[in-house]
Amino acid sequence: GAAGGASLRLDMRGLRADVALAELEQFMDKALLAGFREVEVVHGRGTGALRRQVHDFLRAFPAVESFCLAPEDRGGDGMTIVILR
Known part of the structure; x- marks a missing residue:
């Protein structure tokens, strides 16, 4: 796996x-x-257009188990956290 779960x-x-x-x-x-x-x-936050495209991509990507917007202390809706299978 990756270094120390980073x-x-x-x-x-x-x-x-x-x-x-x-x-x-x-x-x-x-x-x-x-x-x-x-x-x-x-x-980034911006208009949300890029976020929507990212989420559409992730929904269609077979290795993605789930994803969610980051908690506010980690970037909020400017960042998406992705869990892989």
Whole structure:
């Protein structure tokens, strides 16, 4: 598994949606290969458009068990926490 249960983080703030989603796909593959069980995706608050696209991607991604917005002390609705199968 990954070092001490640390979680891997992708910060996609400021990226165009198509670029962000391509990065997200690579990031998810890398996380799975490395054996992570939890990853953090920072999409920022903004209009919520990127967050919705991220969530649509995660819903369709077979290795995702569940995901939720971060608690306020970890970034709130600017970050999504993803649990992998």
